[in-house]
Amino acid sequence: MKVCVIGAGPSGLTTIKQLLDESHDVTCFDANESVGGIWYRGGDDGQQMKAYDNMMLTVSMKMMSFSDFIFKDGRKFTDHKGYLRYLEEYSDEFGLTRHIKFNSLVKEVIRESDGSWIVKVKVGDKRVSSHRFEAVAICSGPFKTANTEISEIDGFTGEVVHSKSYRNSKDFEGKKVLAIGLAESGADMLREVSNVAQKCVVSIRSHTFLIPRLIYGKYSTDTLTTRSHHYEMWNRASKIKFQMKSYSQDSWALRNIFLGVVNAYGLASIPANFLSRKIMGDKKNNDPGKNNMGQDGDPSKIDYDTKNEKEVVDFINKWNKKSHHEKGNWSQKIIFSKNVSFVPNILNNKLVVKDCGIGRVDGGTVYFNDSTSEKFDKILLCTGFKKDFSLLSNVEIKDNNVRNLYKHAFHPDHNGRLAMIGFVRPISGGIPICSEMQARYFALLCSNKINLPEDVGDRIEKEKDWEEQWMCLSPNHTESMPSQIMFLDSIAREIGCHYPFHKLITKPRLLVRLWFYSFNQSCYRMIGPHHHYDEAVEDIMTEEVPLHDYGFMLTMIALSFMPSFVHPKNLDFQYGVKN
Secondary structure, X not given: OEEEEEOOOHHHHXXXXXXXXXXXXXXXXXXXXXXXXXXXOOOOOOOOOOXXXXXXXXXXXXXXXXXXXXXXXXXXXXXXHHHHHHHHHHHHHOOOHHHEEOOEEEEEEEEOOOOOXXXXXXXXXXXXXXXXXXXXXXXXXXXOOEOOOOHHHOXXXXXXXXXXXXXXXXXXXXXXXXXXXXXXXXXXXXXXXXXXXXXXXXXXXXXXXXXXXXXXXXXXXXXXXXXXXXXXXXXXXOOOOOOOOOXXXXXXXXXXXXXXXXXXXXXXXXXXXXXXXXXXXXXXXXXXXXXXXXXXXXXXXXXXXXXXXXXXXXXXXXXXXXXXXXXXXXXXXXXXXXXXXXXXXXXXXXXEEEOOOEEEEXXXXXXXXXXXXXXXXXXXXXXXXXXXXXXXXXXXXXXXXXXXXXXXXXOOOOOOOEEEOOOOEEOOOOHHHHHHHHHHHHHHHHOOOOOOOOOHHHHHHHHHHHHHHHOOOOOOOOXXXXXXXXXXXXXXXXXXXXXXXXXXXXXXXXXXXXXXXXXXXHHHHOOOXXXXXXXXXXXXXXXXXXXXXHHHHHHHHHXXXXXXXXXXXXXXXXXXOOO
């Protein structure tokens, strides 16, 4: 099939790769001069959404890699240059660049009456040209049109800057700065700006749920991302019924058989692993003097330049309590910020938090709703991006909400020939593997090897309802996904790469790894289309787990046996200090 891919960032690159695996004829258009999307910093990018100078990933490279090109050097963090190198290596490995037309800006996508698609493209200074395709994947992502229409600051006479054009703190030195909004990137910007500004205030309407990048002073926090934890938090003990078919969701009986088997294997593995470590000794895959962010391990840290101190951890726990309106948050219902590096600057009074809202602006003076006012030179908007699907001229996405697409990707009216890939953001985890699984689904749809479910409309509504209930404290973030693992497992079942339970029964060590240990996307290459079983299993079984906490495993086993009516739904999820 002749397929168009729009965008050569992470989502576009993996989409090209998965389509080529299915022998499709692929043409990708990208406005940049090279691969990488927002990670590519070439040419005049001052007004484009790009990675800022000191950007550091908020999840490890392992979680940001594709299942067909796994990062092998542990769960380390890297800066934007390191991740761009990974994308370039991925492109080189599979010969993707020859399918990409650079300096090509897509202006419009039109659905024709015969089911084909016209893609209008402007190359450099040339006239717009039209190209016909049988299917289209839009992979340009949600970071397109900045949300700058903030009515509360109308009339502000100072300079207003959106985070999309932020590169470093140089222009904020010695200024009085008001930041509006806070997310993962905003946390970095606030730290940098508050270090050099005369004064820095951040105005927020809600408290995101904060998660440090490091746990126990050294390891990536996503080491604790496990299936057992996700299925426990967002499914088993919940009154909100999970709507996607995945691990052991077929029936009550099968679910309990599965839990009985996996918990028995888990219990048996604890003494065996304990003895093995005593005899063989712990393996180390990191420089003992460095944490996984590459910083000195002494003093102990939980994030970039953020010491692992009781004062910091207590602040995070209090903040997270506010995120759920002082209620328990065993299963979180709000977006996460996997970056707490701004917290020390709040504690040392470099950064002031205002959660009361802005009343009005008069010239350079901002009046807050707590009856205080402050004069500012600059406003930094960390207010995100609008939902923009304007490329589609005669195709409507209902309410501009990707939850009205199947798996956040497939329009129910176009037989799987239109895909929006990369428009899903797991509250914990990475977008690239989500894009890859959507792309694998899309490639198989284009090959007519699978079809969208006959009841796709009903499934969309049920899955949308499940997501909205779990994301009720972040209602405007319609791209957010509560559980990356459960979302990916559900796609894996439909495309045939979900390793079946009846085969796992005979592989207890593998089953324990898949259920209780750190999530590893190699699991989606053990079976099904374009699998590489031996390589995938080796990666899963040999990945170092220096943090593996047997107490955590025992907790998950105990909770799985606990009746849902006595389950600790209202416990606070907190981070303790441990060096």
